[in-house]
Amino acid sequence: MNRRHNKELCDKYPFLKKYDWLGNFIGYDSTWEDSLPEGWKKVMCPQIWEDLKNILVKANFLDRFRFHKLQQKHGLIYFGYTGIGEGANAKRLLGWDNKYSEMSSYSCVDCGEEVDYWDLDWEEFVCEKCAKERSKQHPDSIFIKKSDLVNYQNASYIEKKKYYIMFNQKGE
């Protein structure tokens, strides 16, 4: 993404600007949107920023709100931020957090389609098509069906083996 695009994005959504640890604006080489995996970008943007902006404008916190983290954690989107105060404002923002956290739980990080598998090494949810694509790049990749995930977590080491799915088994 180029700087002009990033500036336009930040003019519209000022909370996407990045700052260094001293609080100095670092310029338009990157924005917080770059922290989202491609698949999530596809299904969430720009609605995620539009929703956030509405909350912040209503609360009169648009100038004060800043991200300090926006990442993927255990397969879900995770936000760290400051400048929203407490009470009703914080509560509204929590609703926003939850909405997009839920969306991240069923959207493939690579393409945005509905997820089928958990990539054990990368700790990410992916769809079947992308799981197979990843297997081509990394033949040792191990996946677990999303519906088996709870059972997998509770299984013993030996039992765990039966939940493994590898798409590039020899002879295929």
Ligand SMILES: [Zn+2]
């Ligand atoms: Zn996918």
